[in-house]
Amino acid sequence: MDEQRGGVGIIGLGKFIPARALDNAEIEAQAGIEPGTIEKQTGITRRFLVDEGGSATEIAVAASRQALDAAGVDPKQIGLVLGCTFTPDYVFPALACDVHRTLGTTGAGAFDLMANCTAFQVGAMVASDRMLADPSIENALVIGTAIVSRHIRWDDPNSAIYFGDGAGAAVLGRVPPGYGFLAHEVSSQTRAYESVRLRRGTNENGERRAIEMNGMDVWKQVAQHQPGSVRRAVEKAGLTLRDVDFYIFHQANLHLITYLMSRLGARPERTYTNVERIGNTAEASIPIALTEAVEQKKIAHGDVVVLSGVGAGFTFGASVLRWYDPRVAASE
Amino acid sequence: MDSGELKHVVALALNVDDAEIGDDASMDTVEAWDSLRHLYVVMAVEEAFGVTFDDGEAVAITGLPLIRDGLERRGITFTS
Numbered sequence: 001m002d003e004q005r006g007g008v009g010i011i012g013l014g015k016f017i018p019a020r021a022l023d024n025a026e027i028e029a030q031a032g033i034e035p036g037t038i039e040k041q042t043g044i045t046r047r048f049l050v051d052e053g054g055s056a057t058e059i060a061v062a063a064s065r066q067a068l069d070a071a072g073v074d075p076k077q078i079g080l081v082l083g084c085t086f087t088p089d090y091v092f093p094a095l096a097c098d099v100h101r102t103l104g105t106t107g108a109g110a111f112d113l114m115a116n117c118t119a120f121q122v123g124a125m126v127a128s129d130r131m132l133a134d135p136s137i138e139n140a141l142v143i144g145t146a147i148v149s150r151h152i153r154w155d156d157p158n159s160a161i162y163f164g165d166g167a168g169a170a171v172l173g174r175v176p177p178g179y180g181f182l183a184h185e186v187s188s189q190t191r192a193y194e195s196v197r198l199r200r201g202t203n204e205n206g207e208r209r210a211i212e213m214n215g216m217d218v219w220k221q222v223a224q225h226q227p228g229s230v231r232r233a234v235e236k237a238g239l240t241l242r243d244v245d246f247y248i249f250h251q252a253n254l255h256l257i258t259y260l261m262s263r264l265g266a267r268p269e270r271t272y273t274n275v276e277r278i279g280n281t282a283e284a285s286i287p288i289a290l291t292e293a294v295e296q297k298k299i300a301h302g303d304v305v306v307l308s309g310v311g312a313g314f315t316f317g318a319s320v321l322r323w324y325d326p327r328v329a330a331s332e
Numbered sequence: 333m334d335s336g337e338l339k340h341v342v343a344l345a346l347n348v349d350d351a352e353i354g355d356d357a358s359m360d361t362v363e364a365w366d367s368l369r370h371l372y373v374v375m376a377v378e379e380a381f382g383v384t385f386d387d388g389e390a391v392a393i394t395g396l397p398l399i400r401d402g403l404e405r406r407g408i409t410f411t412s
Binding site: 041042215216219220223224225227228253255256258259262263 | 366367368370371372374375378387388390391
């Protein structure tokens with residue numbers, strides 16, 4: 001952070017959750033799972049899916065408009081649009097470019113990045129680093145977008161039980177010194193590269209391939225490496241875990257979040273979960289959870305907040321920020 | 333310490349009767365001991381015995397003998 005110029009923080013948030021609900025009972029029937037198993041194993045009760053005609057751009061734009069409104073920022077004031085997704089409408093061009101033309105962010109560069117379920121956190125890191133390096137970028141728009149339902153076989157109990165669709169967006173802007181992002185951390189453990197994957201092409205039956213997932217490997221990776229990722233980010237920020245006021249984790253599984261909080265020595269009320277209500281929304285899960293936590297006033301001006309995720313591959317990321325609420329700051 | 337106390341902690345975390353947790357109980361032998369319940373086993377043992385396992389070790393202690401070894405390395409001795 002430049003002590004003269006200040007830092008970069010999140011100044012507006014938005015989300016989009018589709019209307020069509022899919023309850024566990026329907027998946028359990030299709031996947032041949034005993035009723036009640038999904039909630040027991042994951043804490044998830046339902047998820048929401050984008051309709052067949054819906055697009056990644058539509059939901060990304062819906063979340064982005066909300067974030068821009070919350071920030072009080074005009075699309076023309078955005079200098080960077082970053083799409084975080086593995087489910088764009090086209091293989092190329094980038095989802096971010098379609099968002100760019102739809103919103104009219106005419107002064108922005110736009111591109112996508114993929115780090116799967118931790119892509120939003122990685123995107124926030126890239127955007128804030130760009131803003132710190134280039135003072136001409138006053139604001140950035142970072143969007144996590146997931147239409148995972150189009151890549152699921154609902155009769156596959158290993159993957160069907162987790163995912164839902166959604167989008168979450170954040171506007172990054174300049175904040176006073178001491179606020180905003182304090183540190184970021186990204187690391188990869190690639191031994192289990194094949195454990196969660198979506199291969200191109202069709203399977204032996206000529207059907208488009210779906211997500212394949214080894215839940216045991218995911219569990220081992222998260223339990224073994226995600227706490228360390230958080231600790232390193234907090235240390236980079238010059239803080240200790242005791243200084244952290246609130247955690248937002250990728251919403252993969254309620255039990256894993258409970259475990260992570262335990263490993264970090266944090267009380268359960270210092271995190272927010274929505275995986276129970278909307279499932280694992282991949283790249284959208286961190287910004288949606290953050291949006292809801294802020295809406296519910298669980299995060300206050302000055303709080304030290306950690307965003308932490310894990311994506312297939314596996315890539316672990318954590319960002320530490322001191323929350324800046326301009327309304328509170330103005331009244332101080 | 334009586335190993336029965338450890339078995340009781342593990343049984344509670346797995347939501348099974350103490351009798352299901354034999355000396356060699358593990359994820360391979362106890363049906364309820366799946367990957368996610370294991371997280372609760374680790375949390376319960378850490379809290380009950382006032383210890384902290386390393387992140388990697390916590391993933392690896394998937395059976396009673398391994399948990400017992402981990403506790404003994406932290407100075408907790410078992411009489412039976």
